[in-house]
Structure formats: structure tokens, C-alpha cells
Amino acid sequence: MKYWVEFEDGGFEVSIIDENGSKRIFLNGESSEVELLSLDGKNTYVAFVDGRPLIFQANFKSNGTLEISFPDRTHEMTIVKSIGRSGERRKAEQKGPRKVKSPMSGLIVDVMTEIGREVKKGEALLVLEAMKMRNEIKAPRDGVVKELKVSKGQTVEAGAVLLTIE
Amino acid sequence: MIQRLLVANRGEISLRIGRTARDLGIEYIAIYSDADKNALHVILSDRAYRVGPPESERSYLNMDRIISIAKEAGADAIHPGYGFLSENAEFAQKVIEAGLIFIGPPPEAMRLMGDKLQARKLAQKVGVPTVPGSKEGISTVEEGIEIAREIGFPVLLKAAMGGGGKGMRVVREEQEFASAFKLAQAEALGAFGDPTIYIEKFIENPRHVEMQIIADKYGNVVYLGERECSIQRRHQKIIEESPSPIMTPEKRKEMGEAAVELIKAAGYYNAGTVEFLVDNDLNFYFLEVNARLQVEHPVTEVRLGMDLVKEQIRVAEGEKLSFTQKDIEPRGWAIEARIYAEDPANNFFPSPGKITFLREPNGPYIRVDSGIYQGYEVPIYYDPMLSKLIAWGEDREEALNRLERALNEYIVFGIQTAIDFHKKIINDERFRRGDIHTGFLNEFHYSPVERKKEAALAGSLVFSIRSAMPSEPKGECLKESKWKIIGRELALKGGFDEILG
Numbered sequence: 001m002k003y004w005v006e007f008e009d010g011g012f013e014v015s016i017i018d019e020n021g022s023k024r025i026f027l028n029g030e031s032s033e034v035e036l037l038s039l040d041g042k043n044t045y046v047a048f049v050d051g052r053p054l055i056f057q058a059n060f061k062s063n064g065t066l067e068i069s070f071p072d073r074t075h076e077m078t079i080v081k082s083i084g085r086s087g088e089r090r091k092a093e094q095k096g097p098r099k100v101k102s103p104m105s106g107l108i109v110d111v112m113t114e115i116g117r118e119v120k121k122g123e124a125l126l127v128l129e130a131m132k133m134r135n136e137i138k139a140p141r142d143g144v145v146k147e148l149k150v151s152k153g154q155t156v157e158a159g160a161v162l163l164t165i166e
Numbered sequence: 167m168i169q170r171l172l173v174a175n176r177g178e179i180s181l182r183i184g185r186t187a188r189d190l191g192i193e194y195i196a197i198y199s200d201a202d203k204n205a206l207h208v209i210l211s212d213r214a215y216r217v218g219p220p221e222s223e224r225s226y227l228n229m230d231r232i233i234s235i236a237k238e239a240g241a242d243a244i245h246p247g248y249g250f251l252s253e254n255a256e257f258a259q260k261v262i263e264a265g266l267i268f269i270g271p272p273p274e275a276m277r278l279m280g281d282k283l284q285a286r287k288l289a290q291k292v293g294v295p296t297v298p299g300s301k302e303g304i305s306t307v308e309e310g311i312e313i314a315r316e317i318g319f320p321v322l323l324k325a326a327m328g329g330g331g332k333g334m335r336v337v338r339e340e341q342e343f344a345s346a347f348k349l350a351q352a353e354a355l356g357a358f359g360d361p362t363i364y365i366e367k368f369i370e371n372p373r374h375v376e377m378q379i380i381a382d383k384y385g386n387v388v389y390l391g392e393r394e395c396s397i398q399r400r401h402q403k404i405i406e407e408s409p410s411p412i413m414t415p416e417k418r419k420e421m422g423e424a425a426v427e428l429i430k431a432a433g434y435y436n437a438g439t440v441e442f443l444v445d446n447d448l449n450f451y452f453l454e455v456n457a458r459l460q461v462e463h464p465v466t467e468v469r470l471g472m473d474l475v476k477e478q479i480r481v482a483e484g485e486k487l488s489f490t491q492k493d494i495e496p497r498g499w500a501i502e503a504r505i506y507a508e509d510p511a512n513n514f515f516p517s518p519g520k521i522t523f524l525r526e527p528n529g530p531y532i533r534v535d536s537g538i539y540q541g542y543e544v545p546i547y548y549d550p551m552l553s554k555l556i557a558w559g560e561d562r563e564e565a566l567n568r569l570e571r572a573l574n575e576y577i578v579f580g581i582q583t584a585i586d587f588h589k590k591i592i593n594d595e596r597f598r599r600g601d602i603h604t605g606f607l608n609e610f611h612y613s614p615v616e617r618k619k620e621a622a623l624a625g626s627l628v629f630s631i632r633s634a635m636p637s638e639p640k641g642e643c644l645k646e647s648k649w650k651i652i653g654r655e656l657a658l659k660g661g662f663d664e665i666l667g
Contacts, residue, residue, distance in 0.1 A: 032623075130518075
């Protein structure tokens with residue numbers, strides 16, 4: 001079976017072939033014998049790639065993407081079954097307004113900006129308190145604040161959009 | 167003799183103290199907030215009592231409530247751990263007035279040392295060098311700026327009642343002063359209940375070296391060797407080792423004796439740590455006394471074969487120290503990595519959440535003081551430290567290699583941790599040479615390695631078995647019945663019994 005694995009900035013074509021009970025995977029012109037085992041009966045796995053163990057966790061997200069986490073790093077991807085040689089490639093997301101998301105859940109203790117304000121990259125916009133630490137949320141790039149979705153005293157979840165810079 | 171000990175703390179340190187208590191035949195009483203009901207320290211206690219809602223102010227900082235629990239539980243002693251009420255003299259006083267033993271220094275000495283300004287004055291009096299700075303606390307921005315100008319920028323704002331980096335800010339330029347001062351005040355008030363801030367000259371790139379001491383109630387004070395704690399982020403230590411790579415036997419003696427002088431002058435007993443800044447010429451300046459058991463105390467323990475909590479309990483029971491200075495002969499090298507729930511690739515933002523998979527390291531000369539387990543949800547209310555990993559070796563290289571081996575065995579899924587960050591640090595060339603200072607991490611560039619190819623491989627494998635079994639629920643890719651087969655396969659692979667164990 002062939003798959004197209006799409007990351008934010010490009011992708012890989014992957015083929016998996018069953019041969020007499022074992023699996024062989026083709027990726028980037030290399031082939032390896034692979035075996036996949038679950039470690040917790042759920043979504044933590046070890047893949048033996050030519051005998052070398054690779055431990056990871058897989059999470060299917062509600063938006064249809066798949067997150068693969070290694071102990072040091074998480075990669076998000078979209079996987080589709082390939083039909084034909086070139087596969088079903090999808091365009092990476094268009095560049096547009098930049099949403100500033102909360103890196104974690106916590107409490108907004110200060111708002112230093114407002115809608116329509118011009119901001120410089122690195123400028124402190126909000127103060128988020130979590131786990132007893134106050135953290136400044138800074139502008140990821142130059143622009144104008146288009147949306148401001150939070151106010152002082154508000155509790156926010158990790159990943160919640162705090163504001164949009166255009 | 168203490169029969170029943172209440173630990174007025176949470177997480178790994180509550181459990182660590184509880185373990186020693188049990189080793190000594192003392193019952194371990196834990197307390198928990200509503201956010202900690204199923205925390206590891208609670209599960210493994212002899213008995214646990216609810217102390218209040220999640221907010222620290224209403225739980226782990228609620229003195230009267232904690233003391234009344236101790237009475238109700240029939241405890242005869244309280245150990246405060248570190249953080250929370252550990253350096254609160256009022257709490258120590260209240261514990262004693264309630265007829266209980268406080269396992270820590272006497273309230274008077276705590277009060278003196280807890281006020282960083284008073285401690286500085288005492289150090290100056292007994293001839294221990296100190297960093298230039300304000301004589302008193304600063305109450306207004308204007309006053310602060312004036313003093314900062316006098317001693318010259320950059321300056322360091324510090325909470326008078328502080329510790330652990332909270333309420334601490336470096337101010338490099340005058341225009342940053344006002345906002346930094348307000349943030350520091352707010353943090354100090356939140357963390358210590360006192361917004362007093364004072365100013366010190368910020369010494370660029372010093373080392374942070376501290377001396378562990380233990381003292382009994384009869385004036386016997388012994389120093390137990392130094393710990394090098396220069397690897398810090400946000401003024402919070404993350405790697406500690408002993409000995410310090412720069413220390414000479416002569417300097418150690420000098421620093422140890424200075425620490426002993428100060429401790430004696432303060433009328434201090436029980437365990438404590440005297441912190442120093444050390445410059446490139448090995449001059450040391452007194453920073454502060456931490457009137458408590460330190461997070462990094464295991465580094466000293468493994469070199470000495472000593473249980474510091476046991477010594478604390480003995481001292482609190484009124485026993486004399488069973489050793490003198492000449493009996494103290496630390497062995498080899500020890501190093502500790504603090505494992506935080508945070509994302510080092512994203513400005514060390516805390517990363518609370520559920521630990522969906524966990525394997526902690528083990529093996530020769532490895533110690534893990536941990537407060538977590540698989541399935542545990544790391545709460546958002548408290549310090550994000552999950553555990554401490556301590557490695558011992560005959561020399562620094564062996565200790566570092568062993569630490570790296572153990573970090574490679576440490577597998578946590580569900581939350582972000584600093585495990586990989588630690589691996590990168592201990593493999594840094596400058597770190598390996600021992601060329602470190604407190605600004606080390608500011609200059610250290612970390613970015614986790616891209617592993618897209620491996621991720622694509624892993625992803626497509628999981629995707630292939632998932633699409634082959636459409637009836638399975640999301641994320642449940644293998645049926646229960648396959649588990650035995652997997653177990654046998656794993657066992658046959660060899661070396662993976664640890665994963666199943």
C-alpha cells in the first residue's frame with residue numbers, strides 16, 4: 001500500500017509491503033524491515049526498523065491530522081492513501097493573518113495592546129500566569145492587531161486563539 | 167522520638183521525606199489539595215488528609231489548617247519540605263506553639279535568614295563578602311531607579327522573602343525598570359505573600375556555588391561539600407553537580423568555613439545551604455542562606471552515603487551530630503537533572519496535562535526522586551517540576567555518561583518535558599569542559615532535531631494498521647487479545663522486559 005505523508009512544508013511517499021508475515025517499508029528510496037508493537041494496548045508503540053527500536057506515540061486529531069510524538073519532538077502530518085505514482089498532494093496552508101495562540105492553559109493577568117494597534121515583532125502583548133509564573137506573550141511578527149479575543153482576568157485553554165495579527 | 171510525621175508539602179519532596187520517615191519506622195502523613203487527590207505522594211502515604219482547594223494560598227500555604235490536620239492525625243512533627251511554608255518563620259513558630267516538632271531551623275534564625283537584607287548585614291558583620299546592593303527594600307519605582315543608577319545597570323531585582331527565582335528580574339536599562347519592578351512585586355506577593363523587592367548589582371556570568379551545612383542544637387556545625395548550580399533558566403536551577411568543576415580543596419575549606427561562621431552567628435541549626443556567587447578569579451560573594459532542605463540535596467547525599475532527611479529528623483529530636491568535619495569525605499561525582507513539565511523549544515512554557523505513557527530510568531548509580539506515574543495528570547497550579555534524576559560516577563565523565571544513559575531511558579508521553587534539553591546540555595562541549603556560568607543557558611541554543619523521516623515512517627505504519635481495522639475505536643489499534651502475543655514477542659527481542667516490567 002502506498003501513502004502520501006504531508007507535513008507543513010513538504011511530504012514523503014511511503015510504501016508498505018507485507019512479505020511472509022513481516023513488513024517492509026520504502027521511504028525516500030530506502031527500504032527497511034519493520035515491525036510495529038503497541039506498548040500500552042493503546043497508542044504508544046515501538047517500531048523496530050531493521051531491528052532498531054523507535055518508541056513513539058500516535059494521536060489522531062479531530063481535524064484529521066496525525067500527531068507522531070517521539071520523547072523529544074512531535075510532528076504533525078496528514079496521511080492519505082496514494083492512488084497512482086504521484087500521489088494526492090495537497091497544498092500547504094496559505095499564508096494569511098497570524099493567530100497568536102496560548103501556549104498553555106492559564107490566566108490572563110494583563111493586556112497591553114488593543115485592536116488596531118500596530119505592533120513590532122517581540123513586543124509584549126499579554127501577560128499569562130500559569131504555574132505561578134508570569135509569562136509575556138509576544139508578537140510573533142510586525143503587524144496590526146485585528147482581533148483581540150481575551151481580556152484581563154480571563155482563563156484560557158492551551159491552544160486557544162488569543163489575538164490575530166495581520 | 168517522633169512517631170508520626172506530617173509532610174506539609176506535595177509531589178516528589180513529600181514522598182522523598184515520607185520515605186525516610188518510613189525507613190526510620192515513622193508513620194508518613196501526607197496532605198493534598200483538591201488538585202492533588204490522586205498524586206503519587208498521596209497514594210503512597212500511610213494516611214492522607216485533604217488540606218483545601220487547589221490554590222496554594224488556601225491549601226499548602228494554609229498554616230492553621232495544616233497544624234490542625236497534624237493535631238487531628240496525631241502527628242508529633244511537621245517537615246515543611248522546600249517551597250511553600252518551608253522558610254516561613256511564622257509557620258515554624260506556630261508548629262512549635264502547637265506542641266509539635268518543626269523539622270527545620272529555629273524560627274528566629276529562619277526569620278533572620280528569610281529576610282535576605284538582614285542576612286546580608288549579618289554576613290558583612292562576620293566578614294563574609296557580599297554583592298553590592300540596596301541596604302533596604304524598595305517601595306517605589308522612582309526610589310528603585312535612583313538606587314539602580316547609583317550602583318549602575320544592569321541590576322537584579324530580588325524578592326526579600328524570595329527564593330527559587332520567583333520575583334527575580336534582571337534589569338539592563340532604566341526604561342525597563344518600571345515594568346520589571348511591577349512584575350517582580352506581583353510575583354513576590356503571589357509566591358511569598360510579601361512584595362518587598364531589593365536591588366543588587368547584577369554580576370555578569372558568575373558561577374553559583376552553594377555549601378550544604380548541617381548543625382545540631384549544641385553548636386556543632388559541619389559543612390558537607392559544595393554544589394555547583396550554575397545551569398539555570400529564569401534564575402531557577404536545572405542541573406546541579408558536586409563537586410564544582412572549579413573548586414580546589416583550599417577554596418572549598420575557605421568557603422565551608424565561611425558558611426559555618428555565618429550559620430553559627432545566626433544561631434542556626436538543622437540542614438541549610440549557604441549560597442555564593444563565584445567570579446572567574448574564584449572570589450566568592452555571599453548570596454543568601456536557604457533555610458530549608460534544598461531541591462538538589464540528593465547530589466550531596468549520594469556522594470556522602472548520607473540521608474539528609476534522617477539527619478534533619480535526628481537534629482530535630484535533639485540528638486547531637488554523629489560525625490565531625492574530619493569524618494566528611496565525599497566520594498566521586500554526582501549530578502542531578504531536574505525534569506520539568508515544560509517545553510524548552512517554546513521558551514520553557516510549562517506543559518501541564520496527562521502523562522499517557524511513562525518509563526523512568528533505573529540501573530547502577532541512578533536515583534529518581536519522582537512524583538509522577540503513568541495516567542497522572544500534572545496540575546496547572548504548582549511548580550512544574552516532575553522529578554529529579556541523579557547519577558553518580560567515580561569522576562565527572564562517568565557521572566555525565568551515566569546521566570545521559572538514564573535520560574535516554576526516560577520516556578514520557580502526553581506532556582512536554584525538558585529531558586531532551588538535558589541531553590543536549592550535557593553533550594555541549596563547554597559544559598563537558600566545566601566551562602559554565604549562570605548565563606550559560608542564555609547563550610545555549612536549543613532546537614530539537616527534525617525527525618520527519620522517522621515520523622513519516624511511524625505515521626504511515628500506524629495509519630496502515632488503523633485503516634486495516636476499521637471497526638476499532640480511535641487510537642485503539644490493537645485488540646486486547648493481541649497483548650499476550652506482543653508480550654511474547656517483546657520478551658523474545660530481549661532487553662525489553664524493562665518496558666513490560
